[in-house]
Amino acid sequence: MAPDTLAAPPPAHDTATTPPGPAISLVDVVKDYGGDRKGAANGAAVRGVDLDIGEGEFFSLLGPSGCGKTTTLRMIAGFEEPTGGRILLHGRDMVGVPPDQRDVNLVFQSYALFPHLSVADNVAFGLRRHRVPKGEIHDRVDRMLHTVELADKADRRPRQLSGGQQQRVALARALVNRPRALLLDEPLGALDLKLRQSMQLELKRIQREVGITFVYVTHDQAEALTMSDRIAVMNGGLVEQVGPPREVYERPATAFVAGFIGTSNVLSGRLADSGTGSGAEAGARTGVLDLGDGQQVVLPLPEGAAAGSPVEVTVRPEKITLGAAPPTGRVSRIRGTVEEVVYLGTSSSYAVRTATGTELTVFQPNDGTAALTPGRGDTVWLTWATAHSYPLAPAPAPAPAPGPDAPAPR
């Protein structure tokens, strides 16, 4: 296998020089499948998405089922026309350009391999349509089949392969064309857990090798976190947050993101004072949520927050430590009762019910560093560093507003 040849720039059927700027841009993209059925006026599938996806980036669209991920991907591939907004591929406006003339390839969730063609013929399909010389087709198909470790299966029919092998054929069939970007719609969704995990590593390796842009759709947050350079978290046809995995995980921008990615604890209340953070976090302005009875949450002050304004704060379970006595000073402290202890091997998970009725989840490592390992029914104090309190942005309007030029629903 020769990674250097795989990474060769795409043939010159597109602009020869790589234009500066993002590989894929979505500008206020809207897709409304239309009210061909009455009552379908409950909003569009995609309600105004702005994305800039960089050259060579592994970019994930993450969100629950029905949030518009597939629709977004199919608009980039050209199978759906956006109702509004613009899609730019390497700076070129793609409106009205059919899929067979776009320099991107889609890996279908169901693979959509041609059942009447051998593995090699499946992989060669795109090259033949581009009238690549026979010898070159042979070489490239051969090399690609080696890359996905299916060289010995070249003459098989797709039906004679396992799910994981079919998945790799689908990948090879798209990659062999050296598209500027590869679009993948839940490509591992049909595989069992073990195979999925090994394919995740495999996909990542191949992406590094060929060095092209991957747009990866998944509803599996763990998959998105482990594979992506950046993640766009989608909900209800909107992008709620875009950022690297660590940022999206540790500093979720909205309550939805916090809840969708990992386990998260959300506390809400009103800002008691907007005093200066003269304490531990010198320099940063901090605020306090007073939960009464000596309990409080200290948080970095959100911009423009005034005393008395309502805020929601999230904190990740592994950032919380448990103690027997309330910590002193300007730190977060909440009292609660342990309701459940789950041993997870390297860590333990505690479900703690606070005095205000909120259930919080706490992870503590089982490596002996934990100050306290309480049992069920014990009263404990929860504390965490101010930097781990993340104020959430107010949720975007959940009710789908009709587009500005859309006729009002009767």
Place this chain on the structure above:
Amino acid sequence: MSRPPARRARRRPVAALAPYLMVLPGWLWLAAFFVAPVLVMLSLSLQTGDFIDGFRQTFHVGTYGDALATYHTQLVRSLLYGGAATVCCLLIGYPVAYWIAFRAGRHKSVYLFLLLLPFFVSFVIRTQSWNVVLADNGVVLGPLKHLGLLPGDFHVLATPYAVIGGLAYNFLPFMVLPVYVALERVDPRLLEAAADLYAGRAATFGRVVLPLSLPGVFAGVLLTFVPASADYVNAAILGGPSTTMIGNIIQTEYFTNLDYPGAAALSFLLMGTLLIAVFLYARALGTEDVLEVAAR
């Protein structure tokens, strides 16, 4: 603990027989309605005698040679007409099936029903109505001749065109339905995948849709060719003396000439010819690939 093995041993013969018992009704059916009549016919074809004095089993094989020598023209003509009608059915039926499968949208079942609607009328009456339509001074040719657009002696009936056209008309659904079923089974995602891999409309059809529909075409050709070649109604109603098919000869031998051995021998000749034709066709086109896709 010695009992269960004993019981199992007793049960085993029944269990082993079960599959055979289950297909028994099928075998009985075949024996009663196919094997027995064929044997009776075979025996009949080897008898000699005449209707008045009765037929006697003499194992006279010569009837076959005589029948072939006398009627080989009609036998060959039957295959030609059947083949021509099949080609017509394919040329008309494939686009029809394609259109219903991919373009008819929500109204697919309506169009399929319309396709089958003529079946609610008797085969003979449907064919007879073409006789009326195409009559020498009928609703079509009459006015055209009256206006001087066609010569007075122009006719369609009693020509090969009329017979082949009638066969194509009558057997069209046998082509359309299997092709439609094959096309209907083509996953629309495959069409998108082809488009994604730079195939335009023509390449998508030629490289994906057509190969995947071949099993349907294969079945449709068989279902059309065999009954069309053996048909006698169309030649009897729409044809003339020069378009006689082997089916008409057999019918005449049986019901007019009362030459039972001759008619039986001709029936076997027709059956043998069709089997050979179908076998050659299957050898040429029914490759493993076609059947493999069909079995998917």
